[in-house]
Amino acid sequence: MRSPIILAVGIAALPLVVSCNGRSSQTPGAGTSASASGAGAQQAPDSFRVTFETSRGPFIVQIDRGWAPKGADRFHALVTEGFFDDSRFFRVVPGFVVQFGLNADPARNKSWDKRLPDDSVTHTNARGTIVFATQGPNTRTHQMFINLADNPQLDGMGFAPIGRVVDGMSVVDSLYGGYGESPDQELIQRAGNSYLDRDFPKLDRIKTAKVASP
Numbered sequence: 001m002r003s004p005i006i007l008a009v010g011i012a013a014l015p016l017v018v019s020c021n022g023r024s025s026q027t028p029g030a031g032t033s034a035s036a037s038g039a040g041a042q043q044a045p046d047s048f049r050v051t052f053e054t055s056r057g058p059f060i061v062q063i064d065r066g067w068a069p070k071g072a073d074r075f076h077a078l079v080t081e082g083f084f085d086d087s088r089f090f091r092v093v094p095g096f097v098v099q100f101g102l103n104a105d106p107a108r109n110k111s112w113d114k115r116l117p118d119d120s121v122t123h124t125n126a127r128g129t130i131v132f133a134t135q136g137p138n139t140r141t142h143q144m145f146i147n148l149a150d151n152p153q154l155d156g157m158g159f160a161p162i163g164r165v166v167d168g169m170s171v172v173d174s175l176y177g178g179y180g181e182s183p184d185q186e187l188i189q190r191a192g193n194s195y196l197d198r199d200f201p202k203l204d205r206i207k208t209a210k211v212a213s214p
Contacts, residue, residue, distance in 0.1 A: 042073065042076075042077065043065075043069075043073055044063070044065050044072045044073045044075070044076035044077075045076070046064070046065050046066065047062070047063065047064050047065065048062075048063050048076065048211055048212070049061065049062050049063070049211070049212040050063065050075075050079050050209055050210065050211055050212065051209070051210055051212050052084075052168075052206055052208075053206070053207040053208045053209075053210075054089075054171060054175070054205065054206050054207060055204045055205050055207065056171050056174050056175055056204050057168065057171040057174075058167075058168055058171065059165055059167060059168025059169065059171045059172055060165070060167040060168055060212070061163050061165050062163050062164060062165075062166045063075060063076070063130075063162055063163035064162075064163055066122075067119075067122050067123050067160070067161060067163065068119035068120075068121075068122065068160040068161065068162045069119060070116055070118075070119050071116065071119050071131075071132050071140065071160060071162040072162045072163070074116050074132075074140070074142075075130075075132075075162055076211065078101075078112065078142055079209050079210065079211055080211060082208075082209075083101075083103055083108065083112065083142060084100065084101065084206050084209040085104075085206060085207070085208050085209065086104045086193065086205060086206065087100055087102060087103055087104055087205065087206050088100065088102075088183075088188075088193065088196050088200075088203040088204070088205050089175045089176070089203060089204050089205070089206070090102060090183045090185070090188055090196060090200070091181055091183065091185075092175050092176065092177030092179075092180070093148070093177070093180065094148065094177050095148060095149050096147075096148055096149060096151065097145040097146065097147055097148055097151070098145060098146050098172060098175050098177075099143065099144070099145040100143070100144055100145070100206065101133070101142045101143035101144040102142075102143065102185065102188045102189055102192070103142075103192065104192045104193040105192055106189065106190055106191060106192045109142065109189050109192075112141060112142040113141050113142075114141070115138055115139050115141060116132070116138070116140040116141065117138050118137055118138050118140070118158055118160065119160040119162075120160065121155050121156075121158065121159065121160045121161075122160070123160075123161045124150075124152050124161070125147050125150070125151040125152060125153075125155055125159055125161060126147065126150050126151075126152075126161075126164070127147055127149050127150050127169075128146065128147060128165040128169050128172075129146070129147050129161035129163070129164045129165075130144060130145070130146050130162060130163050130164060130165065131144065131145055131146075131147065131154075131159050131160065131161045131162065132144055132159075132160070132162070133145050134158065136158075137158060143185075146165060146172055147161075148172070148173065175204045176202050176203055176204045178202060179200050179202070179203065182200070183196060183199075183203070
């Protein structure tokens, strides 16, 4: 069992101790390892929408590249490759965030583990914004979260929104949260959906995530 980790960034009044399985109720941490190799990303359109078809219904996010160019490019590449299809919303903390972005196939997680340099935080972590999870500076890979509430405390910690939910936020609010933070991100990374379907069968899933036609 790993020792608790204290993130090096944050606000003094905010608890930032990450538990032994790499999670915290106060930070959207990405419990993934990073490799020297990984998938690159071509420049995304200046603005684009992605439709998520989920087990609870559809929702749409609007991405504005000007908010966080590197993050927008990586997200566009992930969606274009179908990375999020059949993945689970594995972490739902009501009043805070819903997190996703670990593929059903562990091999595909590894192929996208190349860390992404940070973007400047140009927009606040308002309710409905979509953001990359991190383990600290310059550690973004493929995990994402959507803010379920206004979380301005995340702004100073380097969490840079890349866009926001523009339709279907009620679907995001309804995602199953009965397991809280119990799913282990490292086990998901290694075993994929076989672990989640066995131990957490009620988790909602992304059926498909596709860039919408202009």
